[in-house]
Amino acid sequence: MDLLVEKLDGSRYYLSQYKVLITEFEESAPSVTRNNMQLDQRNGNIDFGGWHTDKTIDITGYYRANDMDEEEALREKLYALLSDPNGYYITQLKTTPSVAMERPGETSGGYYDRLKDYPSHKRFLVYTEAPEMELVGNVNGTLLYKLTAEFKTMKLPYGETPPTEIDVSSNVPYRGTVPCNQLEQGFTVQLTATGSASSLSFKIDDAELTSSNAVAAGDVILLNGFSYTQNGLSIVSKTNKAYFILQPDKPNRITCNVPGAVRILSFQNLYA
CATH class of the missing domain: 2.40.30.200 (Elongation Factor Tu (Ef-tu); domain 3)
Structure with a gap:
Protein backbone atom coordinates (compact mmCIF):
# COMPACT_ATOMS: atom_id res chain seq x y z
CA MET A 1 0.00 0.00 0.00
CA MET A 154 -9.57 18.33 11.77
CA LYS A 155 -13.02 19.49 10.62
CA LEU A 156 -15.59 16.91 9.60
CA PRO A 157 -15.17 13.54 11.36
CA TYR A 158 -15.78 11.69 8.09
CA GLY A 159 -14.14 10.54 4.93
CA GLU A 160 -14.81 13.00 2.11
CA THR A 161 -14.84 13.03 -1.66
CA PRO A 162 -13.17 16.08 -3.26
CA PRO A 163 -15.64 18.99 -3.63
CA THR A 164 -17.19 19.42 -7.04
CA GLU A 165 -20.04 21.19 -8.84
CA ILE A 166 -22.96 19.15 -10.14
CA ASP A 167 -26.07 19.93 -12.17
CA VAL A 168 -29.27 18.56 -10.66
CA SER A 169 -32.51 17.97 -12.51
CA SER A 170 -34.65 16.22 -9.90
CA ASN A 171 -32.76 14.25 -7.21
CA VAL A 172 -29.43 15.11 -5.61
CA PRO A 173 -27.21 12.05 -6.28
CA TYR A 174 -25.88 11.79 -2.74
CA ARG A 175 -23.97 8.53 -2.12
CA GLY A 176 -22.58 9.15 1.38
CA THR A 177 -23.31 7.02 4.44
CA VAL A 178 -23.90 9.87 6.93
CA PRO A 179 -26.06 13.02 6.61
CA CYS A 180 -24.38 15.94 4.87
CA ASN A 181 -25.47 19.02 6.84
CA GLN A 182 -25.26 22.26 4.88
CA LEU A 183 -24.30 24.23 8.01
CA GLU A 184 -21.38 21.89 8.73
CA GLN A 185 -20.12 20.87 5.30
CA GLY A 186 -20.97 24.13 3.52
CA PHE A 187 -22.44 23.17 0.13
CA THR A 188 -24.36 25.86 -1.77
CA VAL A 189 -27.53 25.52 -3.84
CA GLN A 190 -27.52 27.73 -6.93
CA LEU A 191 -30.79 28.38 -8.76
CA THR A 192 -30.75 30.23 -12.09
CA ALA A 193 -34.38 31.09 -12.84
CA THR A 194 -35.79 30.65 -16.33
CA GLY A 195 -39.28 31.78 -15.28
CA SER A 196 -40.84 34.19 -12.83
CA ALA A 197 -42.92 34.01 -9.63
CA SER A 198 -44.12 36.34 -6.91
CA SER A 199 -42.17 34.35 -4.27
CA LEU A 200 -39.79 31.41 -3.95
CA SER A 201 -40.32 27.96 -2.49
CA PHE A 202 -37.35 25.59 -2.77
CA LYS A 203 -37.41 22.12 -1.19
CA ILE A 204 -35.07 19.17 -0.81
CA ASP A 205 -37.32 16.37 0.40
CA ASP A 206 -39.22 17.85 3.37
CA ALA A 207 -36.89 20.80 4.11
CA GLU A 208 -38.28 23.97 2.55
CA LEU A 209 -36.72 27.40 2.12
CA THR A 210 -39.12 30.21 1.29
CA SER A 211 -38.52 33.79 0.21
CA SER A 212 -41.12 36.54 -0.16
CA ASN A 213 -38.98 38.25 -2.84
CA ALA A 214 -40.33 38.17 -6.40
CA VAL A 215 -38.24 36.10 -8.82
CA ALA A 216 -37.70 37.06 -12.48
CA ALA A 217 -36.18 35.08 -15.35
CA GLY A 218 -32.39 35.31 -15.24
CA ASP A 219 -32.18 35.80 -11.47
CA VAL A 220 -29.37 33.87 -9.77
CA ILE A 221 -30.19 32.75 -6.22
CA LEU A 222 -27.56 31.27 -3.88
CA LEU A 223 -28.63 29.35 -0.76
CA ASN A 224 -25.93 28.08 1.61
CA GLY A 225 -27.73 27.64 4.91
CA PHE A 226 -26.87 30.93 6.60
CA SER A 227 -26.47 33.33 3.67
CA TYR A 228 -29.10 33.82 0.97
CA THR A 229 -28.56 36.11 -2.01
CA GLN A 230 -30.46 37.04 -5.15
CA ASN A 231 -28.30 38.53 -7.90
CA GLY A 232 -25.61 39.16 -5.30
CA LEU A 233 -27.88 41.01 -2.86
CA SER A 234 -28.80 39.58 0.53
CA ILE A 235 -32.37 38.36 0.97
CA VAL A 236 -31.89 36.93 4.47
CA SER A 237 -34.64 39.13 5.93
CA LYS A 238 -37.07 37.82 3.27
CA THR A 239 -36.49 34.10 4.01
CA ASN A 240 -37.42 31.60 6.69
CA LYS A 241 -33.67 30.89 7.23
CA ALA A 242 -33.95 27.19 6.43
CA TYR A 243 -31.06 24.91 5.56
CA PHE A 244 -30.74 21.55 3.83
CA ILE A 245 -29.37 18.17 4.87
CA LEU A 246 -28.58 15.53 2.25
CA GLN A 247 -29.62 12.17 3.66
CA PRO A 248 -28.13 8.74 2.85
CA ASP A 249 -30.53 6.23 1.31
CA LYS A 250 -33.12 8.95 0.66
CA PRO A 251 -34.21 10.46 -2.68
CA ASN A 252 -33.16 14.04 -1.76
CA ARG A 253 -35.71 15.19 -4.29
CA ILE A 254 -35.71 18.84 -5.39
CA THR A 255 -38.97 20.70 -5.95
CA CYS A 256 -39.24 24.40 -6.75
CA ASN A 257 -42.11 26.67 -7.74
CA VAL A 258 -39.81 28.58 -10.11
CA PRO A 259 -38.51 26.87 -13.27
CA GLY A 260 -34.77 27.03 -13.64
CA ALA A 261 -31.40 25.30 -13.58
CA VAL A 262 -30.09 23.98 -10.26
CA ARG A 263 -26.44 23.41 -9.38
CA ILE A 264 -24.90 22.18 -6.15
CA LEU A 265 -21.59 23.94 -5.43
CA SER A 266 -18.94 22.28 -3.21
CA PHE A 267 -20.87 19.00 -3.35
CA GLN A 268 -19.29 16.11 -1.42
CA ASN A 269 -20.17 12.60 -0.34
CA LEU A 270 -19.37 11.95 3.34
CA TYR A 271 -18.58 8.51 4.76
CA ALA A 272 -18.52 7.32 8.38
Whole structure:
Protein backbone atom coordinates (compact mmCIF):
# COMPACT_ATOMS: atom_id res chain seq x y z
CA MET A 1 0.00 0.00 0.00
CA ASP A 2 0.89 3.65 -0.25
CA LEU A 3 -0.36 6.92 1.23
CA LEU A 4 -1.09 10.08 -0.75
CA VAL A 5 -0.56 13.33 1.18
CA GLU A 6 -2.18 16.43 -0.33
CA LYS A 7 -1.21 19.76 1.20
CA LEU A 8 -3.73 22.60 1.30
CA ASP A 9 -1.81 24.43 -1.43
CA GLY A 10 -2.49 21.52 -3.80
CA SER A 11 0.96 19.90 -3.71
CA ARG A 12 0.89 16.09 -3.63
CA TYR A 13 3.34 13.62 -2.11
CA TYR A 14 3.46 9.83 -1.87
CA LEU A 15 5.14 8.14 1.09
CA SER A 16 6.71 5.74 -1.40
CA GLN A 17 8.75 8.74 -2.61
CA TYR A 18 10.43 8.53 0.80
CA LYS A 19 11.01 4.75 0.48
CA VAL A 20 8.10 4.00 2.85
CA LEU A 21 5.98 0.88 2.27
CA ILE A 22 2.65 1.14 4.10
CA THR A 23 1.56 -2.16 5.62
CA GLU A 24 -1.42 -1.09 7.77
CA PHE A 25 -4.14 1.55 7.38
CA GLU A 26 -6.73 1.34 10.16
CA GLU A 27 -9.67 3.73 10.25
CA SER A 28 -11.85 4.13 13.35
CA ALA A 29 -15.56 4.90 13.51
CA PRO A 30 -16.43 8.55 14.22
CA SER A 31 -16.31 9.09 17.98
CA VAL A 32 -19.59 10.14 19.61
CA THR A 33 -20.08 12.80 22.29
CA ARG A 34 -23.38 13.24 24.11
CA ASN A 35 -24.84 16.17 26.03
CA ASN A 36 -26.83 15.03 29.06
CA MET A 37 -27.60 16.21 32.56
CA GLN A 38 -28.60 14.51 35.79
CA LEU A 39 -31.04 16.23 38.14
CA ASP A 40 -31.32 15.63 41.88
CA GLN A 41 -34.11 13.26 42.90
CA ARG A 42 -34.71 12.18 39.31
CA ASN A 43 -33.81 8.75 37.97
CA GLY A 44 -31.55 8.67 34.97
CA ASN A 45 -30.37 11.56 32.80
CA ILE A 46 -31.94 14.17 30.56
CA ASP A 47 -30.38 13.65 27.16
CA PHE A 48 -29.96 16.63 24.81
CA GLY A 49 -28.58 14.68 21.88
CA GLY A 50 -25.19 13.69 20.54
CA TRP A 51 -22.79 14.39 17.71
CA HIS A 52 -19.68 13.04 16.04
CA THR A 53 -16.43 14.71 17.12
CA ASP A 54 -13.52 13.15 15.22
CA LYS A 55 -12.15 10.06 13.51
CA THR A 56 -8.76 8.42 13.98
CA ILE A 57 -6.61 6.83 11.27
CA ASP A 58 -3.57 4.74 12.28
CA ILE A 59 -0.90 3.82 9.76
CA THR A 60 2.15 1.56 9.95
CA GLY A 61 4.93 1.41 7.39
CA TYR A 62 8.56 0.45 6.91
CA TYR A 63 11.50 2.05 5.16
CA ARG A 64 15.12 1.15 4.58
CA ALA A 65 18.28 3.21 4.64
CA ASN A 66 21.82 2.30 3.63
CA ASP A 67 23.36 4.05 6.61
CA MET A 68 22.58 6.37 9.52
CA ASP A 69 23.08 9.51 7.43
CA GLU A 70 20.54 8.42 4.80
CA GLU A 71 18.07 7.45 7.53
CA GLU A 72 18.47 10.85 9.19
CA ALA A 73 17.76 12.61 5.89
CA LEU A 74 14.66 10.47 5.30
CA ARG A 75 13.46 11.05 8.84
CA GLU A 76 13.80 14.82 8.49
CA LYS A 77 11.78 14.81 5.26
CA LEU A 78 9.03 12.66 6.79
CA TYR A 79 8.85 14.89 9.86
CA ALA A 80 8.54 17.95 7.64
CA LEU A 81 5.83 16.30 5.53
CA LEU A 82 3.67 14.87 8.31
CA SER A 83 4.15 17.40 11.15
CA ASP A 84 2.32 20.21 9.35
CA PRO A 85 0.20 22.19 11.85
CA ASN A 86 -2.07 23.41 9.05
CA GLY A 87 -3.20 19.86 8.30
CA TYR A 88 -3.49 18.04 4.98
CA TYR A 89 -5.55 15.42 3.20
CA ILE A 90 -4.54 11.76 3.21
CA THR A 91 -5.82 9.08 0.85
CA GLN A 92 -5.17 5.38 1.16
CA LEU A 93 -3.75 3.78 -1.96
CA LYS A 94 -4.84 0.16 -1.88
CA THR A 95 -2.81 -2.56 -3.52
CA THR A 96 -4.12 -5.12 -5.96
CA PRO A 97 -2.16 -7.60 -8.08
CA SER A 98 -2.24 -6.86 -11.80
CA VAL A 99 -2.18 -10.58 -12.60
CA ALA A 100 -4.66 -13.38 -12.06
CA MET A 101 -4.45 -15.77 -9.12
CA GLU A 102 -1.76 -18.38 -9.57
CA ARG A 103 -0.83 -21.67 -7.95
CA PRO A 104 2.07 -21.76 -5.47
CA GLY A 105 5.34 -22.15 -7.36
CA GLU A 106 3.80 -21.35 -10.76
CA THR A 107 6.06 -18.34 -11.19
CA SER A 108 9.02 -16.99 -9.28
CA GLY A 109 10.26 -13.50 -8.50
CA GLY A 110 8.98 -10.05 -9.39
CA TYR A 111 5.75 -10.33 -7.42
CA TYR A 112 5.91 -6.86 -5.90
CA ASP A 113 6.71 -5.34 -9.29
CA ARG A 114 3.35 -6.60 -10.55
CA LEU A 115 1.34 -4.93 -7.78
CA LYS A 116 -0.58 -1.76 -8.57
CA ASP A 117 -2.03 0.86 -6.25
CA TYR A 118 -5.44 2.44 -6.67
CA PRO A 119 -6.91 5.26 -4.55
CA SER A 120 -9.71 4.86 -2.05
CA HIS A 121 -13.01 6.59 -2.85
CA LYS A 122 -12.53 8.96 0.11
CA ARG A 123 -9.90 11.11 1.76
CA PHE A 124 -9.47 12.65 5.22
CA LEU A 125 -8.48 16.14 6.36
CA VAL A 126 -6.13 15.36 9.24
CA TYR A 127 -3.15 16.25 11.40
CA THR A 128 -0.79 14.14 13.47
CA GLU A 129 0.90 15.17 16.69
CA ALA A 130 4.09 13.12 16.41
CA PRO A 131 4.94 10.42 13.85
CA GLU A 132 7.29 7.83 15.36
CA MET A 133 10.23 5.98 13.81
CA GLU A 134 11.68 2.85 15.43
CA LEU A 135 14.74 0.88 14.43
CA VAL A 136 13.76 -2.71 13.67
CA GLY A 137 17.16 -4.09 12.70
CA ASN A 138 19.73 -4.63 10.01
CA VAL A 139 18.43 -6.50 6.96
CA ASN A 140 20.93 -7.57 4.29
CA GLY A 141 23.24 -4.73 5.19
CA THR A 142 20.57 -1.99 5.29
CA LEU A 143 18.81 -0.42 8.27
CA LEU A 144 15.10 -1.20 8.56
CA TYR A 145 12.85 1.29 10.35
CA LYS A 146 9.20 1.14 11.37
CA LEU A 147 7.02 4.24 10.91
CA THR A 148 3.79 4.67 12.91
CA ALA A 149 1.46 7.67 12.98
CA GLU A 150 -1.96 8.42 14.42
CA PHE A 151 -3.99 10.94 12.41
CA LYS A 152 -7.06 12.77 13.68
CA THR A 153 -9.62 14.54 11.52
CA MET A 154 -9.57 18.33 11.77
CA LYS A 155 -13.02 19.49 10.62
CA LEU A 156 -15.59 16.91 9.60
CA PRO A 157 -15.17 13.54 11.36
CA TYR A 158 -15.78 11.69 8.09
CA GLY A 159 -14.14 10.54 4.93
CA GLU A 160 -14.81 13.00 2.11
CA THR A 161 -14.84 13.03 -1.66
CA PRO A 162 -13.17 16.08 -3.26
CA PRO A 163 -15.64 18.99 -3.63
CA THR A 164 -17.19 19.42 -7.04
CA GLU A 165 -20.04 21.19 -8.84
CA ILE A 166 -22.96 19.15 -10.14
CA ASP A 167 -26.07 19.93 -12.17
CA VAL A 168 -29.27 18.56 -10.66
CA SER A 169 -32.51 17.97 -12.51
CA SER A 170 -34.65 16.22 -9.90
CA ASN A 171 -32.76 14.25 -7.21
CA VAL A 172 -29.43 15.11 -5.61
CA PRO A 173 -27.21 12.05 -6.28
CA TYR A 174 -25.88 11.79 -2.74
CA ARG A 175 -23.97 8.53 -2.12
CA GLY A 176 -22.58 9.15 1.38
CA THR A 177 -23.31 7.02 4.44
CA VAL A 178 -23.90 9.87 6.93
CA PRO A 179 -26.06 13.02 6.61
CA CYS A 180 -24.38 15.94 4.87
CA ASN A 181 -25.47 19.02 6.84
CA GLN A 182 -25.26 22.26 4.88
CA LEU A 183 -24.30 24.23 8.01
CA GLU A 184 -21.38 21.89 8.73
CA GLN A 185 -20.12 20.87 5.30
CA GLY A 186 -20.97 24.13 3.52
CA PHE A 187 -22.44 23.17 0.13
CA THR A 188 -24.36 25.86 -1.77
CA VAL A 189 -27.53 25.52 -3.84
CA GLN A 190 -27.52 27.73 -6.93
CA LEU A 191 -30.79 28.38 -8.76
CA THR A 192 -30.75 30.23 -12.09
CA ALA A 193 -34.38 31.09 -12.84
CA THR A 194 -35.79 30.65 -16.33
CA GLY A 195 -39.28 31.78 -15.28
CA SER A 196 -40.84 34.19 -12.83
CA ALA A 197 -42.92 34.01 -9.63
CA SER A 198 -44.12 36.34 -6.91
CA SER A 199 -42.17 34.35 -4.27
CA LEU A 200 -39.79 31.41 -3.95
CA SER A 201 -40.32 27.96 -2.49
CA PHE A 202 -37.35 25.59 -2.77
CA LYS A 203 -37.41 22.12 -1.19
CA ILE A 204 -35.07 19.17 -0.81
CA ASP A 205 -37.32 16.37 0.40
CA ASP A 206 -39.22 17.85 3.37
CA ALA A 207 -36.89 20.80 4.11
CA GLU A 208 -38.28 23.97 2.55
CA LEU A 209 -36.72 27.40 2.12
CA THR A 210 -39.12 30.21 1.29
CA SER A 211 -38.52 33.79 0.21
CA SER A 212 -41.12 36.54 -0.16
CA ASN A 213 -38.98 38.25 -2.84
CA ALA A 214 -40.33 38.17 -6.40
CA VAL A 215 -38.24 36.10 -8.82
CA ALA A 216 -37.70 37.06 -12.48
CA ALA A 217 -36.18 35.08 -15.35
CA GLY A 218 -32.39 35.31 -15.24
CA ASP A 219 -32.18 35.80 -11.47
CA VAL A 220 -29.37 33.87 -9.77
CA ILE A 221 -30.19 32.75 -6.22
CA LEU A 222 -27.56 31.27 -3.88
CA LEU A 223 -28.63 29.35 -0.76
CA ASN A 224 -25.93 28.08 1.61
CA GLY A 225 -27.73 27.64 4.91
CA PHE A 226 -26.87 30.93 6.60
CA SER A 227 -26.47 33.33 3.67
CA TYR A 228 -29.10 33.82 0.97
CA THR A 229 -28.56 36.11 -2.01
CA GLN A 230 -30.46 37.04 -5.15
CA ASN A 231 -28.30 38.53 -7.90
CA GLY A 232 -25.61 39.16 -5.30
CA LEU A 233 -27.88 41.01 -2.86
CA SER A 234 -28.80 39.58 0.53
CA ILE A 235 -32.37 38.36 0.97
CA VAL A 236 -31.89 36.93 4.47
CA SER A 237 -34.64 39.13 5.93
CA LYS A 238 -37.07 37.82 3.27
CA THR A 239 -36.49 34.10 4.01
CA ASN A 240 -37.42 31.60 6.69
CA LYS A 241 -33.67 30.89 7.23
CA ALA A 242 -33.95 27.19 6.43
CA TYR A 243 -31.06 24.91 5.56
CA PHE A 244 -30.74 21.55 3.83
CA ILE A 245 -29.37 18.17 4.87
CA LEU A 246 -28.58 15.53 2.25
CA GLN A 247 -29.62 12.17 3.66
CA PRO A 248 -28.13 8.74 2.85
CA ASP A 249 -30.53 6.23 1.31
CA LYS A 250 -33.12 8.95 0.66
CA PRO A 251 -34.21 10.46 -2.68
CA ASN A 252 -33.16 14.04 -1.76
CA ARG A 253 -35.71 15.19 -4.29
CA ILE A 254 -35.71 18.84 -5.39
CA THR A 255 -38.97 20.70 -5.95
CA CYS A 256 -39.24 24.40 -6.75
CA ASN A 257 -42.11 26.67 -7.74
CA VAL A 258 -39.81 28.58 -10.11
CA PRO A 259 -38.51 26.87 -13.27
CA GLY A 260 -34.77 27.03 -13.64
CA ALA A 261 -31.40 25.30 -13.58
CA VAL A 262 -30.09 23.98 -10.26
CA ARG A 263 -26.44 23.41 -9.38
CA ILE A 264 -24.90 22.18 -6.15
CA LEU A 265 -21.59 23.94 -5.43
CA SER A 266 -18.94 22.28 -3.21
CA PHE A 267 -20.87 19.00 -3.35
CA GLN A 268 -19.29 16.11 -1.42
CA ASN A 269 -20.17 12.60 -0.34
CA LEU A 270 -19.37 11.95 3.34
CA TYR A 271 -18.58 8.51 4.76
CA ALA A 272 -18.52 7.32 8.38
